[in-house]
Amino acid sequence: MTEAAEQVLTHRKQQVLEPGLRTPPTDTISPPQSEDESSSVKGLATDTAPKKKSGFSDGDIPDDYVTRTLEREPALPPVQMKNILGEIQWVSFTILTVTPLLALYGIFTTHLSMKTFAWSVFYYFFSGLGITAGYHRLWAHRSYVATRPLEYLLALMGTSAVQGSIHWWARGHRAHHRYTDTDLDPYGAHHGLLWSHLGWMIVKPRRKPGVADISDLRKNPVIKFQHKLYLPLILFMGFILPTIVAGFGWNDWRGGFYYAAVARLVFVHHSTFCVNSLAHWLGEASFDNKMTPRDHFITALVTVGEGYHNFHHQFPMDYRNAVYWHQYDPTKWFIATMKMVGLATHLKKFPDNEVQKGRVAMSLQKINDQQSKLSWPKNYNDLPVISWDDFQEESKTRPLIVIHGFIHDVSSFMDEHPGGRHLLAGRIGKDATVAFNGGLYAHSNAAHNLLSMMRVGVLDGGYQLAIDDIKRTERARAAAAAASASVAAGATGPGAAGGASSAASTATEQADGTPIPEYSTPIPKVEERNIDVKARSYVPPGQVYTILKRGELKANSVAQKNGGKVGRIL
Ligand code: HEM
Numbered sequence: 001m002t003e004a005a006e007q008v009l010t011h012r013k014q015q016v017l018e019p020g021l022r023t024p025p026t027d028t029i030s031p032p033q034s035e036d037e038s039s040s041v042k043g044l045a046t047d048t049a050p051k052k053k054s055g056f057s058d059g060d061i062p063d064d065y066v067t068r069t070l071e072r073e074p075a076l077p078p079v080q081m082k083n084i085l086g087e088i089q090w091v092s093f094t095i096l097t098v099t100p101l102l103a104l105y106g107i108f109t110t111h112l113s114m115k116t117f118a119w120s121v122f123y124y125f126f127s128g129l130g131i132t133a134g135y136h137r138l139w140a141h142r143s144y145v146a147t148r149p150l151e152y153l154l155a156l157m158g159t160s161a162v163q164g165s166i167h168w169w170a171r172g173h174r175a176h177h178r179y180t181d182t183d184l185d186p187y188g189a190h191h192g193l194l195w196s197h198l199g200w201m202i203v204k205p206r207r208k209p210g211v212a213d214i215s216d217l218r219k220n221p222v223i224k225f226q227h228k229l230y231l232p233l234i235l236f237m238g239f240i241l242p243t244i245v246a247g248f249g250w251n252d253w254r255g256g257f258y259y260a261a262v263a264r265l266v267f268v269h270h271s272t273f274c275v276n277s278l279a280h281w282l283g284e285a286s287f288d289n290k291m292t293p294r295d296h297f298i299t300a301l302v303t304v305g306e307g308y309h310n311f312h313h314q315f316p317m318d319y320r321n322a323v324y325w326h327q328y329d330p331t332k333w334f335i336a337t338m339k340m341v342g343l344a345t346h347l348k349k350f351p352d353n354e355v356q357k358g359r360v361a362m363s364l365q366k367i368n369d370q371q372s373k374l375s376w377p378k379n380y381n382d383l384p385v386i387s388w389d390d391f392q393e394e395s396k397t398r399p400l401i402v403i404h405g406f407i408h409d410v411s412s413f414m415d416e417h418p419g420g421r422h423l424l425a426g427r428i429g430k431d432a433t434v435a436f437n438g439g440l441y442a443h444s445n446a447a448h449n450l451l452s453m454m455r456v457g458v459l460d461g462g463y464q465l466a467i468d469d470i471k472r473t474e475r476a477r478a479a480a481a482a483a484s485a486s487v488a489a490g491a492t493g494p495g496a497a498g499g500a501s502s503a504a505s506t507a508t509e510q511a512d513g514t515p516i517p518e519y520s521t522p523i524p525k526v527e528e529r530n531i532d533v534k535a536r537s538y539v540p541p542g543q544v545y546t547i548l549k550r551g552e553l554k555a556n557s558v559a560q561k562n563g564g565k566v567g568r569i570l
Contacts (some may be wrong), residue, residue, distance in 0.1 A: 057213040071451035076206045102268045106258025110334040116255035120264045127268045128304035130157025132331040140170040143319040143348050150343040151222040160237035161268045165227040174212035184210030189280030189292040197277035279309035287314040287358035315350040337520040377452035388464045395429030402431040402512045405462030
């Protein structure tokens, strides 16, 4: 025997006797399996198998069970054309192909009366609720407690859907929740829509589903009863009952069989299959997007309310699938009605606070994703700090305006400004914070956002400070003093040092004859003459005038001297 063939054989031996289709093959219709038989732990390579001491199939499950099992237990080779016949699960395959063909034949050859139609629709919901309210929410997830009569009713209703015994169904479903989107998930949606809808039932499982405990279900007499009598029960509930009701009721035996039994069964099958396929594919991840389950109204519509599947995978023990009144969840309504008539109790609900948190977390994530795709203003740490004087100086060559302590280059916006170009031009080289914030016009959020994108520097101190005025005055005095000293030196020669110092201390005029301003607080008005005409008449590059390139801007020497964080305006 080749190594590959040996591997396949070993794997086959390891396969748990779990059918692909929810109609169990003969093995699963037999009386309830012993703990070992039904537990998927059976057949695990010895070192990965949890050893059961506790009575739970997963009592001593290792912490790294999933990775270990996936690593150490080889999957069956993929199905290929050459081996397909040997890989098909014939029981499931036959049921899933014969029933739709039979239904089609019936639809084209049998008259559909209103009564039969109504009965078929009723029976569709009867079977569907057996699966959703019974198999799924009651037994697989224990989301409420049903009285014994309700349990028997749900067991019969679920049997009419011909989807396997409760025992088998719930075990597979618990594995699906525990190992969602891994290869230990019996109907993993990560293998594609077709696989999760039908493929996993038609083809032999490539791997054994992961361990899931169902010790609670094994003790349940209703589940035992259904498991024991499964074959006669499906014949009666799936085919005989829907037929005889129409037959005895309004003498439509043929319609009862083709519509209420067969066609209804096909609809119920695909309705449930959609929970495994469509509900992992269509819609929104309202609570968590790490895995495939999604929320969608259409899925809810075709699955008797199981369409809010992202919610369900987050809060599996909640008896609801849909939390809002306007969402379609007839299963929830059914369970709530059963509570009202005293047949159900202990309906579980996750705290609304936690449900809302899930939504908020996802909304924040979405917003973060959107945010990361947008351009945002430069952080102030990445901008150079510029002194007021340098800002003034550079404003002579390009249209710079201070707002909120940031220096903005408004060159790209001069002609676009809804308030008109002149309002910007008149504030070049100035602080327009007040005007921008309502002094003249209270700008919108959009304007604030736009403005922040024009940042090119941070104004040293954030405002034009009194210190700027003091420094400027000191500089003017020193320059005037130096000028008078040189005049005095020229007149009296080297011995006239005393004259120079007295000139420096008394200088009141600058070299150009303008008086040295006194220190003034508040901030002195910036004279219009400081602003070069070019900046005022600025037009965007490529048109008439091209702004000076950054490289040509002069170094920020004053800020350097003052020991500040220095740079050039960007
Ligand atoms: C670069 C800085 C500026 C930007 C990005 C800017 C942006 C805008 C925007 C987007 C609007 C449209 C309405 C709104 O969104 O609020 C607007 C309107 C206006 N802006 Fe500005 N603005 C700036 C500076 C200024 C300054 C300094 C003044 C006044 C001195 C001013 C005065 C106005 C006025 C009066 C309007 C109203 C126009 C109208 O609807 O009649 N803006 N600005």
